Amino acid sequence: MTKTPIHAAAMAAAQLAAALLLAAPAHADEAAQMARGKELFSTATPAACALCHTLKDAGAEGAIGPVLDELQPDAARVARALRDGIGAMPSFKATLSEADIAALALYVSRASRMK
Numbered sequence: 001m002t003k004t005p006i007h008a009a010a011m012a013a014a015q016l017a018a019a020l021l022l023a024a025p026a027h028a029d030e031a032a033q034m035a036r037g038k039e040l041f042s043t044a045t046p047a048a049c050a051l052c053h054t055l056k057d058a059g060a061e062g063a064i065g066p067v068l069d070e071l072q073p074d075a076a077r078v079a080r081a082l083r084d085g086i087g088a089m090p091s092f093k094a095t096l097s098e099a100d101i102a103a104l105a106l107y108v109s110r111a112s113r114m115k
C-alpha cells in the first residue's frame with residue numbers, strides 16, 4: 001500500500017501530538033511518569049529490567065544485577081546506567097526514548113526507597 005498525502009498528513013499530526021505530550025511540564029505529570037516507569041520496568045520488552053533486577057514495588061526478583069531496593073540509586077544514576085550501560089548491563093539508549101528513560105529514572109529512584 002502506498003502512502004497517500006492525506007495519510008502522511010495524518011501521521012505528521014499524530015507525531016506532533018505525541019511530541020507535544022512529551023514536552024508537557026515534568027511536574028505536571030509525575031504520577032503518569034511513575035506509572036510509565038513501573039510499566040517499563042516490569043515489561044519484558046524493550047526494557048526487561050525485571051529480568052535482571054530485584055525491585056519490590058515492581059514485584060521484580062531478578063538476580064543478575066544489583067538489588068535496587070538496597071542500592072537506592074538517585075534518578076541521575078539510573079539515567080546514566082540506562083544511557084551508557086554499566087558492566088554486564090546493556091545501554092538502552094537505542095531502545096528507550098528520553099521520556100521513557102526519565103520515567104524509569106524517576107520511578108526506580110522513588111520506588112527503591114519505598115518501604
Ligand code: HEC
Pocket residue numbers: 041047048049050051052053064065066071073077078081082086087088089090092104108
Ligand atoms: C541483562 C541484565 C540487565 C538488564 C536487562 C538490566 N540491568 Fe541494570 N544492571 C545489570 C548489572 C549486571 C548491573 C551492575 C553493573 C556493574 O556495576 O558492573 C546493573 C546495574 C544497574 C544500576 C546501577 C548503576 C550504578 O550506577 O551502579 C541501575 C540503576 C540499573 N541497573 C537499572 C536498570 C534498569 C532501570 C533496567 C531496565 C531498563 C535495567 N537495569 C536492566 C543488569 C541488567
